[in-house]
Amino acid sequence: MRGASLLRLLGRDVRRDGSALAVAGFGIAAGTAALAFFLALGLGVRKALIGRVFVVDQIELQPKKGADPGMVGLLLGAQTPAIPPATVDALAKVKGVLHVYPKLRFAFPASAKGGKEALGRDVGTSELPGDGIDPALVAPELTPPGVFHDPLEHPGPACVEDKTCAAHQYCEKPSDAALGACSDPVPVLVSPYLVELFDKAIAPAHGLAPIGRSAIEQASKATFVMKVGESVFGRSKTGATRTMKVKIVGLSLRALDLGATLPLPVVRRLNREYAGEASVTAFSSVLVQVSDGGRLAEVVRVGEGLGLEPKDTRARDVAVLITAITALLSLVAAVMLTLAGANIAGTFRTLSLSRRREIALYRALGASQTDVQTWLLALAASIGITGGLSGLLAARLLAAIADWLARTRLPDFPFKPETFFAFPASIALSALGVAVLFALLGAVGPARRSAKVDPARALAGG
Amino acid sequence: MDPVVECRAVSRVFTDGAERRVVLDDVSLTVQAGEMLTIVGASGSGKSTLLAALGGLDRDYTGEVRLFGRDLAKEPDPALSRFRGRSVGFVFQSFHLLPHLTAIENVLVPALFGDAIDDAERHAAEALARVGLGGREHDRTEALSGGQRQRVAIARALLAKPPLLLCDEPTGNLDSETAASILALFLELHRAGDTTFVIATHDEHIAEAASRAVVLREGRLQET
Numbered sequence: 001m002r003g004a005s006l007l008r009l010l011g012r013d014v015r016r017d018g019s020a021l022a023v024a025g026f027g028i029a030a031g032t033a034a035l036a037f038f039l040a041l042g043l044g045v046r047k048a049l050i051g052r053v054f055v056v057d058q059i060e061l062q063p064k065k066g067a068d069p070g071m072v073g074l075l076l077g078a079q080t081p082a083i084p085p086a087t088v089d090a091l092a093k094v095k096g097v098l099h100v101y102p103k104l105r106f107a108f109p110a111s112a113k114g115g116k117e118a119l120g121r122d123v124g125t126s127e128l129p130g131d132g133i134d135p136a137l138v139a140p141e142l143t144p145p146g147v148f149h150d151p152l153e154h155p156g157p158a159c160v161e162d163k164t165c166a167a168h169q170y171c172e173k174p175s176d177a178a179l180g181a182c183s184d185p186v187p188v189l190v191s192p193y194l195v196e197l198f199d200k201a202i203a204p205a206h207g208l209a210p211i212g213r214s215a216i217e218q219a220s221k222a223t224f225v226m227k228v229g230e231s232v233f234g235r236s237k238t239g240a241t242r243t244m245k246v247k248i249v250g251l252s253l254r255a256l257d258l259g260a261t262l263p264l265p266v267v268r269r270l271n272r273e274y275a276g277e278a279s280v281t282a283f284s285s286v287l288v289q290v291s292d293g294g295r296l297a298e299v300v301r302v303g304e305g306l307g308l309e310p311k312d313t314r315a316r317d318v319a320v321l322i323t324a325i326t327a328l329l330s331l332v333a334a335v336m337l338t339l340a341g342a343n344i345a346g347t348f349r350t351l352s353l354s355r356r357r358e359i360a361l362y363r364a365l366g367a368s369q370t371d372v373q374t375w376l377l378a379l380a381a382s383i384g385i386t387g388g389l390s391g392l393l394a395a396r397l398l399a400a401i402a403d404w405l406a407r408t409r410l411p412d413f414p415f416k417p418e419t420f421f422a423f424p425a426s427i428a429l430s431a432l433g434v435a436v437l438f439a440l441l442g443a444v445g446p447a448r449r450s451a452k453v454d455p456a457r458a459l460a461g462g
Numbered sequence: 463m464d465p466v467v468e469c470r471a472v473s474r475v476f477t478d479g480a481e482r483r484v485v486l487d488d489v490s491l492t493v494q495a496g497e498m499l500t501i502v503g504a505s506g507s508g509k510s511t512l513l514a515a516l517g518g519l520d521r522d523y524t525g526e527v528r529l530f531g532r533d534l535a536k537e538p539d540p541a542l543s544r545f546r547g548r549s550v551g552f553v554f555q556s557f558h559l560l561p562h563l564t565a566i567e568n569v570l571v572p573a574l575f576g577d578a579i580d581d582a583e584r585h586a587a588e589a590l591a592r593v594g595l596g597g598r599e600h601d602r603t604e605a606l607s608g609g610q611r612q613r614v615a616i617a618r619a620l621l622a623k624p625p626l627l628l629c630d631e632p633t634g635n636l637d638s639e640t641a642a643s644i645l646a647l648f649l650e651l652h653r654a655g656d657t658t659f660v661i662a663t664h665d666e667h668i669a670e671a672a673s674r675a676v677v678l679r680e681g682r683l684q685e686t
């Protein structure tokens with residue numbers, strides 16, 4: 001059938017049966033709105049969490065559990081199971097692996113306190129877990145790239161105590177050394193998770209100003225005093241309790257979630273000092289970054305063979321959970337759309353029944369069965385498109401309202417996003433496609449039956 | 463030249479459950495170009511059934527129906543529909559106008575399907591003028607009298623200038639005066655061109671005026 005004729009027929013349908021068609025379209029609009037809303041919510045929440053709270057393109061592997069003595073075991077002098085460099089190399093060769101970040105955990109107790117310059121008053125933790133990571137691996141994500149480095153690359157003058165050093169420096173003097181060297185504060189990376197936790201949970205409770213992700217430079221003005229060799233859990237067997245100056249230089253998702261991440265050479269020195277030579281080359285875990293989340297399974301599999309297991313599966317769990325909830329909600333939307341399709345089927349059945357004679361007349365006057373089907377399916381598709389577009393509009397409106405409510409009515413919580421929704425073109429297109437599909441599915445049966453109307457019989461009926 | 467209509471041994475049986483009804487029984491009929499043939503017969507004798515078979519609206523017959531040499535039973539649906547839309551004009555007893563359209567929109571319905579008709583709007587206006595409805599193009603069909611409605615239906619049948627008009631009791635619903643004017647219109651169209659008419663009718667005026675009449679009696683055809 002020619003396009004102009006089709007448009008003319010559709011125009012007449014709208015004029016004639018506009019309200020019945022609008023009712024049919026409303027169901028489609030509601031179903032599409034629900035579908036787009038839920039998909040956008042799932043994607044938005046995923047975006048808000050993944051990458052900010054959870055990283056799905058990396059996984060941390062550690063020696064299999066049962067072998068890990070834990071903090072108490074550590075204090076009792078147990079050997080930490082370690083990952084040899086060969087294992088690190090093997091992981092780096094797995095397909096899809098971009099980087100392997102070996103981590104060396106603190107083999108000594110530590111605590112920290114400070115931050116008055118930036119925060120208005122000192123904050124601290126009586127137990128500071130920490131690890132060391134190769135500075136070269138995180139350099140690209142930091143500004144300036146070289147900010148995270150071993151301060152003893154450029155040692156200052158010899159010293160015995162902090163007083164003899166410049167104001168911002170401290171005297172780095174290992175336990176058994178007679179003489180130390182003046183050193184800049186040791187740079188520390190923290191996880192964005194920690195900053196968010198501080199801003200949204202800790203700072204308000206203690207009447208402190210939030211640091212803010214972007215205002216991390218603020219915190220970098222502050223130095224903290226890190227006490228090594230002793231914490232609330234006890235003292236290290238070897239080495240003396242001493243203090244160092246540390247300074248937050250940046251945020252990184254490679255950093256320990258709750259703790260401090262220092263340049264690897266510094267942690268090596270400290271481990272040697274407090275836990276002996278064995279703790280220097282033995283990596284406690286490896287962070288493996290992959291090109292996409294789908295590669296993680298293979299990394300985990302290879303890791304298992306090497307005696308490693310995932311340290312934390314939160315990211316994967318959350319991703320799976322969001323996917324599951326989105327799927328569940330989309331199922332609700334699918335049910336709505338199915339009902340809408342059934343509604344369209346009903347409308348079209350009534351419509352084609354009341355138009356039996358008209359269709360028979362068209363057939364007598366030259367319309368083929370295909371023409372009749374094309375016409376009715378085009379009508380259904382128009383309802384699908386119109387309903388789908390209205391549904392998309394409604395979904396965006398609802399999303400805007402929900403975001404506004406979240407902004408104005410919900411209290412601040414860690415990682416509260418600007419928006420809970422993401423509306424990429426793919427969602428709009430697929431929701432629209434689904435709307436049209438369901439409208440067509442509803443109409444295809446009645447359209448086929450209409451095309452098969454026996455014109456002689458329908459026209460004979462007086 | 464092929465005859466316009468060629469029916470050979472056409473039978474049509476309706477089955478309703480166990481009941482079999484032979485409505486057309488071995489009907490053979492040839493209509494040459496330019497003829498005006500009437501089919502008369504009592505109500506229920508099978509006139510409408512025969513016209514439906516001739517126009518390709520009903521193909522569940524046995525035997526053979528050829529229009530302009532084409533075997534209707536062998537045409538695939540799209541081709542048959544196109545052919546019907548351009549070669550056959552239908553005029554029905556109950557007009558079958560679409561009430562939501564104006565007179566000219568009704569006349570233009572055949573132009574919606576198949577190949578475009580050049581200048582369809584102009585042809586439609588001319589057809590309406592020809593049946594005496596010039597100036598009424600944009601009237602809703604509800605606003606027209608029975609005779610005027612049948613004229614619109616005739617104009618619609620004429621739009622594509624089909625060589626064959628199949629009319630099923632075109633005056634059945636009209637008073638005798640209006641019926642006479644419709645007959646006059648048919649005769650004028652018949653004289654003016656080479657349109658072939660097959661008219662099923664009870665109307666003896668039409669039967670008398672026609673060049674030839676056949677009688678259907680219980681499904682069997684007899685020349686008079």
Ligand SMILES: Nc1ncnc2c1ncn2[C@@H]1O[C@H](COP(=O)(O)OP(=O)(O)OP(=O)(O)O)[C@@H](O)[C@H]1O
Nearest residue numbers: 457476483485503504505506507508509510511512
């Ligand atoms: N679709 C059908 N199913 C069953 N029987 C049918 C069908 N169409 C027609 N008939 C029967 O075929 C017979 C002939 O019907 P048809 O309409 O051809 O008669 P007709 O000569 O046109 O009568 P009328 O002058 O009343 O219009 C009738 O008895 C009718 O009941």
Ligand SMILES: [Mg+2]
Nearest residue numbers: 509510511630
């Ligand atoms: Mg009849």
